[in-house]
Amino acid sequence: MFLVLIKKIYILLIVVSxxxxxxxxxxxxxxxxxxDKEPVAVCESYQAMTDEQADADxxxxxxxxxxxxxxxxxxxEKMTAAFxxxxxxxxxxxxxxxxxIDRLSKGLQREVDLMRPMFExxxxxxxxxxxxxxxxxxxxxxxxxxxVLATMMSLYDDYSAVIVVLNKNDRLRRFINxxxxxxxxxxxxxxxxxxxxxxHDLLSYVTDLIERYHQHEDAVxxxxxxxxxxxxxxxxxxxxxxxxxxxxxDYFDAANHRRSVRHNVTADTLNEIGRSSMNLLSEGFSTAIxxxxxxxxxxxxxxxxxxxxxxxxxxxDILLEKTPFRLTDSMIPGHWGHAxxxxxxxQELKNLGLWEHPLVSRYHEEIRRGELIAESLxxxxxxxxMTHFLNIDDIAVLRSRKxxxxxxxxxxxxxxLRQIGKEYDFxxxxxxxxxxxxxxxxxLAYSKIEWPTESVVGRYTISPDNIANKAxxxxxxxxxxxxxxxxxxxxxxxxxxxxxxxQE
Numbered sequence: 001m002f003l004v005l006i007k008k009i010y011i012l013l014i015v016v017s018x019x020x021x022x023x024x025x026x027x028x029x030x031x032x033x034x035x036d037k038e039p040v041a042v043c044e045s046y047q048a049m050t051d052e053q054a055d056a057d058x059x060x061x062x063x064x065x066x067x068x069x070x071x072x073x074x075x076x077e078k079m080t081a082a083f084x085x086x087x088x089x090x091x092x093x094x095x096x097x098x099x100x101i102d103r104l105s106k107g108l109q110r111e112v113d114l115m116r117p118m119f120e121x122x123x124x125x126x127x128x129x130x131x132x133x134x135x136x137x138x139x140x141x142x143x144x145x146x147x148v149l150a151t152m153m154s155l156y157d158d159y160s161a162v163i164v165v166l167n168k169n170d171r172l173r174r175f176i177n178x179x180x181x182x183x184x185x186x187x188x189x190x191x192x193x194x195x196x197x198x199x200h201d202l203l204s205y206v207t208d209l210i211e212r213y214h215q216h217e218d219a220v221x222x223x224x225x226x227x228x229x230x231x232x233x234x235x236x237x238x239x240x241x242x243x244x245x246x247x248x249x250d251y252f253d254a255a256n257h258r259r260s261v262r263h264n265v266t267a268d269t270l271n272e273i274g275r276s277s278m279n280l281l282s283e284g285f286s287t288a289i290x291x292x293x294x295x296x297x298x299x300x301x302x303x304x305x306x307x308x309x310x311x312x313x314x315x316x317d318i319l320l321e322k323t324p325f326r327l328t329d330s331m332i333p334g335h336w337g338h339a340x341x342x343x344x345x346x347q348e349l350k351n352l353g354l355w356e357h358p359l360v361s362r363y364h365e366e367i368r369r370g371e372l373i374a375e376s377l378x379x380x381x382x383x384x385x386m387t388h389f390l391n392i393d394d395i396a397v398l399r400s401r402k403x404x405x406x407x408x409x410x411x412x413x414x415x416x417l418r419q420i421g422k423e424y425d426f427x428x429x430x431x432x433x434x435x436x437x438x439x440x441x442x443x444l445a446y447s448k449i450e451w452p453t454e455s456v457v458g459r460y461t462i463s464p465d466n467i468a469n470k471a472x473x474x475x476x477x478x479x480x481x482x483x484x485x486x487x488x489x490x491x492x493x494x495x496x497x498x499x500x501x502x503q504e
Contacts, residue, residue: 028192033112039120043127043144046136054140062147062229065121069154069236072114076161079107083165091169095430095460098447101175102415105183105433108176108190111162115193121151129209139230142223146233149209153240156206159197160242167194171431179434182418187434203249210247213237295325297392298486306386310372312481314399315344315352316412318442319373320464322394334465335501336396339439340375340389341416343367352410359417374416374445376438381422396497397481398471408448416445429459439464449476465501472498 030038046054082103096104128134128144167173167190179187196202213220224231237243299305319340326337346367349355360367363383371383404412425435430443430453439462443451452469453460471477471494482493489496 028189028196029186032186033192034116034120039123041127042124043130043134046140047134049136051137051140054136055143058140058143058147059229061121061125062143062233065118065147065151066232068114068117068121069150072118072154072158075110075114076158079111079162079165082107091171095453096171096175098415098444098449098451101431101433101444102447104172104176105180105185107162108166108185109183111158112189112193115155115158118151118155122148122155126205129205139223139227142220143230143233145209145212146220146230146237149206149213150233150236150240152206152209153237153242156197156242156246157240159193163190163193163197166190175431175433178432181421182415182433207246207249210243214247297323297325297390299393299395299483300391302390303387306390309390309395309397309481310386313342313397315342315348316400316404316409317342317480318398318446318467318477319389320394320396320398320468321389321392323392325393332463333504334463334468335497335504336394336464336468338375339442339464339467340373340384341442341445343372343374343383343413343416345372349413352406352413354410354413357414359414363417363420374420374441376419376422376424376436376441378424380424381419381436381441383420393485395481395483396468396471396479398468398477399480401474401476401478411447412445415447416441419444427459428461430462431460437461439467442467465504468497468501 046057049057125144125148128141128148134141166176173190176185176190177188179185179189220230220234224234319342320336321338321340322335323337332338343349344352346355346364349360349367354360355364363371366383370385370387373384373386373389375382375384375389377384419436419441422433423435425432425437425440427435428437430440433440433444436444443449443462449470451462452466453462454466455461469475471479479494479497482489482497484496484500
């Protein structure tokens, strides 16, 4: 009977997972993309302006576009250089390092930040394609259409140099398509951006603008002799690598490209079904046993101990804990069952120049309450107090053997705080950053460390013992404080910890 029930629950979870995974969220969420400030078309408002005002207002947007394009060119060159030595068809069979995860996430975040004002420009001036409806000068209408075309050519250059490259590798694409609140990345962002660029209506609109420009190219160049803004827009268009390609593109070229993109989307969806199913099953099992404990920890409810340990901690310290009285502890390989990061006191954060950082300022209240431990629990990733944390038997404090520079420490704390608010990853996969586990928080925060990982059922995991191992054999961390079975260990601490880890 029990086995039949388990089988029914499993089938139900699979069905729920299928329903939730079949819609991949391909369409870009415009509200999120434009940060709730979606632009509106301006063509109608130009009719209330004088010719001089309309021309000046258009030129103002052209100058703004020039700045966006320059920033985009610099970023595109950096990304091209970064991609140059990467064999996207043969990415090594090992997990993405935390440093690579951070760089990829920041890179995509930067790409979106650069694209946003350019798409705003397209929305604002896209109405000029129906130029006969507006009573403004032909020169302003021409500039409006050229502005949109130049913007789109620059965006398609970005698409081909960055997005197409990121889409080439399955693992890379799937990683980037997973949400990560730490970088303001929603689910399927890369797919949504890709879909926008290959959208039939947008391609038709852009190729129509290109055809019109090509037909009237001589007239445009003649006007450019007397108007530097028209000259600039014309140069952007003709120097774009996308322009000659899209000039020759027909319906079948676009359809073939879209078909290729959708093939990858289907494969990603099937892959996500498996991930969601496993996560649901693991979550159900862990939740069922996770809250069970047959006693309190040996270090629990000792306010003097809270003060003693807190006084010895420094910003960036890694905390490891052991709770043998909890069932979940027995399910985690090795001696240590949990890992967390000490983000530092208000004064330490001020000394580093981090107190007014946007990611820190949102947690001022919690920090002042003494919630200084960043940790990922079954209920989610949060900030906790030492009083809450010390319901344990064992604790170890690890600190970088070589003192970090202020800049390195700032990066570590910010990377740790980026994880706050994320759900717990019951798949225990270090390459998925939409959800994380406790040891993964440390893994991501100390992004320059070459952490040991293990391959389990086709995914890479990192355990708290993997972290502790970095304090052995003169590794990058040293053991600064150790309590075992409720008592302070002050002699041969490292040897004892190593022996305990070997016994598990």
